[in-house]
Amino acid sequence: MVTEYLKGRIAISHNGNIINAAALREKLRRAGCDFNATTDSEVVSSLIAYEILQGGGFEEAIVKAAKQLRGAYTLLVLGSGDRLCALRDPSGFRPLCLGRSNHGWAVASESCALDSAGFDFLRDVQPGELITIDGRGRMSSRMALGPAKLGMCLFEYVYFARTDSVIDSLSVYEARYRMGEVLAREHPAKADVVCGVPDSGLEAAMGYAAQSGLPCVPGFVKNRYIGRSFIFPSQAQRDMAVRLKLSPLRVNVAGKRVVLVDDSIVRGTTGAKIVSSLKAAGAREVHLRISSPPFYHTCYFGTDIGDEENLIANRLSHDEITTSMGADSLGYISIEGLKSACSGCSLPFCDGCFTGRYPLDAVEQSKTQFEQ
Incomplete structure (x- = not known):
């Protein structure tokens, strides 16, 4: 899902389900946001863009937006600059993992995707963890969300x-x-x-x-x-x-x-x-x-x-x-x-x-x- 806003654009990939998406959509409508689809992924994308416009950095906007989300989400967020962020919800409903190769970093829902693309599986992304990869290939990580009751989908x-x-x-x-x-x-x-x-x-x-x-x-x-x-x-x-x-x-x-x-x-x-x-x-x-x-x-x-x-x-x-x-x-x-x-x-x-x-x-x- 690609969202354009005043300062640029972001692209997100989302696995999961946001159970308060309707309330967030209404909040963003009142703030002047337009919606072109019915998916909760567009709500997440628009919410991140909205938080970027409120000031603060790219990562901070993602965390502020995520703290308003209820439900299951693993997210990849690509900014118009040179950063890719990966985030897993604090309950860990859906899987997310990190890989590495000579070409750089990769993040995927399942390790088999890394294998197919020629990346070595490094580890699972932990519930509540935010990973940032910049254009120079540097990776950083921090626990950004939680604590919460854990629950990987059986x-x-x-x-x-x-x-x-x-x-x-x-x-x-x-x-x-x-x-x-x-x-x-x-x-x-x-x-x-x-x-x-x-x-x-x-x-x-x-x-x-x-x-x-x-x-x-x-x-x-x-x-x-x-x-x-x-x-x-x-x-x-x-x-x-x-x-x-x-x-x-x-x-x-x-x-x-x-x-x-x-x-x-x-x-x-x-x-x-x-x-x-x-x-x-x-x-x-x-x-x-x-x-x-x-x-x-x-x-x-x-x-x-x-x-x-x-x-x-x-x-x-x-x-x-x-x-x-x-x-x-x-x-x-x-x-x-x-x-x-x-x-x-x-x-x-x-x-x-x-x-x-x-x-x-x-x-x-x-x-x-x-x-x-």
Whole structure:
């Protein structure tokens, strides 16, 4: 997001969700700011520009603006001078890391991005930390925000992050593999093979297979040109994405009792289509195992989870969900099991979508009202 103002312009990159964006937008409107989009990232950018115009330096304006933000944010801010600033919110909801190469410095949400661009991963940016890199390649750092109640998003390890990333000292691959091991201990099944739903269910399936002693085989061929169905805005688009993305591998599942490992059940419709596709391919039984607990609560901090009345765990009992999925059995990892699988993380977790306990007070309105 690029914002032009009286003294120049700034560009920001933002990951997260600002829960008081509407109030800040109204404050800035009254001060004469114009808005061209509906994203909270434009509010952040305009707020920083506003604070620059109030006097003080570039870094000071970023910190003053950040102290007015409530919610989740990792920010990169590029000024019209020669400085790049990186900032992580004081709760640490979303990941941010620092890299270095002969070309200079890089900051990214995940270490895999640094690897791809030829940078060496140095360390995670800490919650509340402000990093400044100037045009001469000098880097400085200070704790600019906080203290605050910490809460790294637990769902990053379940679903969002790429498998080859290391986030807050924990390998995403190792976390997902251990989720599968825990699942096998908590919810064993009499089956012939284990299959994972691409992509974020694959490592958990490997862990389940290793713990249970069952062979792990590919259950699907994935169309690599379709993105993640979870983030499509309408149910029809999500259904179409699932149909186009995953084709059952009949030779591996026909006549077999299958343990199917997936990362989550949110609304419950796409999972049912995946199970039915396996049975249509000849699977004799499908035992569904989920590497995250049931979703009972929405998220206001960057995970696209809808209103609570639309979450299947709030509408149906466990047995009813099993039936609606078309599965022969269903097992979710426990919240304790998930946390134990992710115990190598250097930060405490936000597990509000599972437990209703958030590091910050949640918004007192529905997710739909909040987004509108």
